[in-house]
Amino acid sequence: MRRARSLDELQEIPMISSADYKEAFERFSISDIVLGDNTVTWHSSSGSSGEPKWFPYTMRDIARTREQILRLYRVLGVREDDIVLQFSSVAPMISDAVPYWMIDAMRDAGLRIQCVIVSFYLLQFAMPFAIKIQPTMLTGLPSMLMLIAEHLPESSRERTMERLREEPSVKHLLYAALTRVKRVRPRDVLRRLRVGVFGGDLLDPYRPYVEEEYGMEAFDVYSLTESSVYASECEAHDGLHLWIDTQVAEVIPKDELEREREEPGYVPKATYLHRAPQDTEGELVLTNFREALPLIRYRTGDLIRVRGTSKCSCSRTHPRIKILGRLDDLINLGGLRFSEAQLDRAMRRVKKHGKVRAWRAVLSREGYKPRITIQLQAQTSNESALIEELNDRILMDIPALGTALRVELILPLEVEFTSDLGEDLTTGGKFRRVVYDESFARGRPE
Numbered sequence: 001m002r003r004a005r006s007l008d009e010l011q012e013i014p015m016i017s018s019a020d021y022k023e024a025f026e027r028f029s030i031s032d033i034v035l036g037d038n039t040v041t042w043h044s045s046s047g048s049s050g051e052p053k054w055f056p057y058t059m060r061d062i063a064r065t066r067e068q069i070l071r072l073y074r075v076l077g078v079r080e081d082d083i084v085l086q087f088s089s090v091a092p093m094i095s096d097a098v099p100y101w102m103i104d105a106m107r108d109a110g111l112r113i114q115c116v117i118v119s120f121y122l123l124q125f126a127m128p129f130a131i132k133i134q135p136t137m138l139t140g141l142p143s144m145l146m147l148i149a150e151h152l153p154e155s156s157r158e159r160t161m162e163r164l165r166e167e168p169s170v171k172h173l174l175y176a177a178l179t180r181v182k183r184v185r186p187r188d189v190l191r192r193l194r195v196g197v198f199g200g201d202l203l204d205p206y207r208p209y210v211e212e213e214y215g216m217e218a219f220d221v222y223s224l225t226e227s228s229v230y231a232s233e234c235e236a237h238d239g240l241h242l243w244i245d246t247q248v249a250e251v252i253p254k255d256e257l258e259r260e261r262e263e264p265g266y267v268p269k270a271t272y273l274h275r276a277p278q279d280t281e282g283e284l285v286l287t288n289f290r291e292a293l294p295l296i297r298y299r300t301g302d303l304i305r306v307r308g309t310s311k312c313s314c315s316r317t318h319p320r321i322k323i324l325g326r327l328d329d330l331i332n333l334g335g336l337r338f339s340e341a342q343l344d345r346a347m348r349r350v351k352k353h354g355k356v357r358a359w360r361a362v363l364s365r366e367g368y369k370p371r372i373t374i375q376l377q378a379q380t381s382n383e384s385a386l387i388e389e390l391n392d393r394i395l396m397d398i399p400a401l402g403t404a405l406r407v408e409l410i411l412p413l414e415v416e417f418t419s420d421l422g423e424d425l426t427t428g429g430k431f432r433r434v435v436y437d438e439s440f441a442r443g444r445p446e
């Protein structure tokens with residue numbers, strides 16, 4: 001049994017990664033993993049890069065999460081009589097549960113608000129109702145909110161119901177969004193909107209667009225299933241305050257991550273976030289105090305930049321960070337997540353019209369819309385037949401990508417043939433197969 005009585009002693013305890021957690025879950029029984037027998041529920045991560053990870057909650061864990069949700073909404077400026085429309089994912093993911101916990105948290109605090117919860121899969125269905133109740137706050141993924149903005153027809157209840165009667169399927173509900181009729185912007189029909197709360201994807205490339213389309217102030221929020229602890233922007237919009245009174249946050253600087261890749265067995269050193277110099281970039285490591293399953297020095301796989309540790313102009317003292325992206329091979333396009341390994345598997349299965357020798361995916365944006373360009377080094381006598389086979393293969397192996405393409409969450413795939421993919425290597429000397437164009441993080445003006 002290792003004990004830590006101070007921050008210095010905490011750093012003597014080894015860090016754990018997502019892979020360690022998965023391994024422990026496979027090897028041990030639930031009673032060996034969970035502390036005590038007070039578990040009341042479980043939530044899972046999205047499992048976009050393989051098996052989802054499951055996390056237990058006790059009533060006290062839920063109560064603490066509720067306190068944080070209340071704090072979050074105070075930071076975002078929730079007011080009496082606000083009407084909050086929350087676009088969420090579905091059970092067993094945490095973002096399905098949090099809106100319900102929010103209702104409880106607001107009630108406990110004596111705040112009178114309304115909260116309407118709508119699954120992403122039924123977002124089109126919600127628009128006529130949203131127009132009726134006129135929400136003041138919206139929460140969701142920036143890409144999904146932009147999808148609604150793009151395809152907002154003259155959202156009458158009759159029209160939606162008519163389509164549903166014709167073909168009552170989830171797929172059709174998404175397709176229903178595709179018919180462009182008259183250009184109506186969300187701000188024209190949702191006139192009371194004041195605040196938008198966004199998580200689950202980079203907000204920055206979308207920010208000017210959602211603010212313009214919806215006529216509201218956008219706030220970036222970061223949370224993860226493993227920890228459910230929040231970081232959120234304040235009114236200064238200069239990085240996300242990471243709440244270090246409810247968790248211990250560390251950052252493994254980039255040079256330490258590089259050394260770990262180059263020297264097998266090297267244990268990287270982490271710095272406490274509140275002591276890290278401004279502009280430090282590295283992996284975020286969190287220690288939380290959950291009752292059912294506390295995570296100690298958990299490597300989040302999220303790459304961050306330290307914006308500042310001094311007092312913010314809003315007067316809060318929690319350090320501010322910026323989320324830069326993922327360190328693992330997860331490709332996160334908001335509503336669409338898949339792994340480099342899945343893409344690689346699809347490439348290796350191509351054989352009818354040629355063979356893929358090497359490939360690289362370049363992620364860029366037109367405006368805020370993501371585009372995936374696949375550069376191929378391939379042996380084939382018929383390039384267009386190979387492209388077709390490759391497309392079919394990818395859509396079969398990564399069905400979510402097919403859906404994202406159909407509903408135009410991302411731009412059509414582009415394939416380029418090349419005789420040489422060049423020498424773009426990672427710091428660890430591996431061939432870099434997923435490359436982010438500069439436009440990806442910032443967006444590219446149309």
Ligand SMILES: [Zn+2]
Nearest residue numbers: 234236312314
């Ligand atoms: Zn602030």
